[in-house]
Amino acid sequence: MAEVKENHVSSRRQEILAAATQAFLDKGFSGTSMTHLAKVCGIQKASLYHHFPGKEDLFIACVTDGYAQAVDQLDDLHGDDTLNDVEKITAAFDCLYRITISSPVGRLSPVIAEVSRTMPNVAKMFHANYIARQQAVLEKIISAGVERGSYRPQNYKVLHHLVFGPIVTLSLSREMFASFDDLDSHFPVDELKAGHLSAILTELGVADTMQPLSQPA
Amino acid sequence: MAEVKENHVSSRRQEILAAATQAFLDKGFSGTSMTHLAKVCGIQKASLYHHFPGKEDLFIACVTDGYAQAVDQLDDLHGDDTLNDVEKITAAFDCLYRITISSPVGRLSPVIAEVSRTMPNVAKMFHANYIARQQAVLEKIISAGVERGSYRPQNYKVLHHLVFGPIVTLSLSREMFASFDDLDSHFPVDELKAGHLSAILTELGVADTMQPLSQPA
DNA sequence: ACTTCCCAACCGAACGGTCGGTTGATCTGC
DNA sequence: GCAGATCAACCGACCGTTCGGTTGGGAAGT
Missing domain, CATH: 1.10.10.60 (Homeodomain-like)
Structure with missing residues (x-):
């Protein structure tokens, strides 16, 4: 009842x-x-x-409600100990692409950019509770791999630049050009995700297992 | 007169x-x-x-005027034959970072995203005259390098994803968090650009000359 | 069991103010 | 004197917000 x-x-x-x-x-x-x-x-x-109480509060509620459910998925990610380092980062990519491109909070980024000058507190909140937490989870996953010797040591600012940059831009582009009738051929998520992951693994010093070149031993 | x-x-x-x-x-x-x-x-x-004649026309004029001057810089880039392949892509990175982060048209991207649903023609125009032309120049530079054997063959959709993604996101972040008093320490353009270029060169199959590790022969 | 009261939820109507856009007159330089 | 630039004043529509009032389902009082 x-x-x-x-x-x-x-x-x-x-x-x-x-x-x-x-x-x-x-x-x-x-x-x-x-x-x-x-x-x-x-x-x-x-x-x-x-x-x-007002339009601004309603918008803040949309953002808050949006990342509340998104960040939970991320925390699950780091906790899973049944995966090895490469599997973990692959899962992380799946999760980041899904959240950024499909979830409301990821897609709301351009709108937050729109109001960031008039409502800087919203931008700050968004950064602290969404951006920074995503970066923290990625950094934990990578640094754990570095400690185990799976990855080369990293400049994490640059790494965030390389990992989140393409994802966020892809999301922005898909919002921006949503009117295109050939959106998925312009911005094929899975293909771009795979290429992106492969490049990051190279950057981390992992031999790319997906290498398609037939190279006889 | x-x-x-x-x-x-x-x-x-x-x-x-x-x-x-x-x-x-x-x-x-x-x-x-x-x-x-x-x-x-x-x-x-x-x-x-x-x-x-109206607000919308004024906005379109802002965008058009913005990329008119921006794209010229890009075309100069490709024409310069005094540079070798690596110098060329380094110059391209300088140019792309400068245009995207400092020029009006690059910074206007989030605003175009805002209106892209109500003014899809503006989004289309922006894509054709700005995004696509940037991608075309990059593709020309890289493919010329590939033909000369300087670079590995590339999936250009993925390459655009990897090159433009971080740049656009950096620009968006700097607009979004412009109210931060430590903006340049959060988003240090030169440091991120250098790391980004290094990663792309690796991806292109070029031995990284900037490698800071002292590795005895 | 019946009345009284409360209160969240909802509504139609209106508030003062701002929006994008227009009018017709005046000014300015050739 | 004439064409283009600038102006104050104005328009209807819509903005975010608030008002006074209605509804209906429970809690409290007797």
Whole structure:
């Protein structure tokens, strides 16, 4: 009973958050109006203000709610001890690509960029709770491999640059050129991910096992 | 005389474009009002509409004007035959980092992402005249090196992913976290560029001459 | 069991203000 | 005197936000 009620209450809130996230993705922050938001939610504008004190708070809730679920996946990653070093980084790539390209919070990055000047606190929060945590998990995985001698020692600032750069840009490009009818041939996620992983493994000093060249011993 | 007049007329236009570009960078497209724009230009709003038929046209002019000057630098790059292959790609990295991070058009990318859903034609134009041309120049430089045997053959989609990804993300990050007081220590352009170039050279099959490890022959 | 009260949720209507865009008059340089 | 540049004033539409009021399902009082 109490559960039903709770579900009902939070589902309304979640419903608004989902619609708002989609709207912010489509039209940006300033381009999204509370009137439009109310319309797609099927409620009156005033009712929005019953659930959220203002537009800015609503946006912050979208971001917070978004990375809450995203970062959990990352923490699971590091904890898994059944994988060897290369398997671990492969799993990490799968996870990072999925989060950045498919999850709301990853896709919201350009919108956060839009408001970063007028709401610098949101940018700070986003960096601390999303960017920095992603970097920390990657750094843990790599440094563990370095200690075991699997990888060469790394400049981690450069490594983050090389790992996150292509992923974030791919996500941005896919948002930016979403209107292209040949989006997946322009930006084929799996192919780019595989090439990217291969390059990073090379950079880490791991012989690339995927090497397609038939090289007779 | 005619030159003076032309300068006068076009300087007014350039003045507006510069102020508008900065405003769009600060507040995004929807967040920038024509009223505010007129104020920072020191003219009346109606005068803006004398020079540009509308807000959207003004924005397009900002983008167009931005990459007009940016792409010229790129074409110079490919034409220079006094450089060898590695020098050429090093110069290309300098140029790409400079354009993407410092020039208006590079920094405008997040704003184009903001409007890409409502103005898909702008996104298309941006891709054709800026993204695609950058990729074409890079591809020419690399493929010339491949033909001469300096580089390993490449999957160019992956290569673009690896080269442009970190640069664009660095630019985005610096816009996004411009409010950080330690921006340059968080995102040290020269250090990241050097590490990035080194990794790409490795990927191209070039022995890294910058290798800091003292390795006795 | 029945009344009273509470309160979250929702609504229609309106607030002051700003939006992108327009009008017609005035100024300026040739 | 004439064409282009600039201006103050204005327009309807829409913005984020708030108001006063209604609803309906539980808790409290008797």
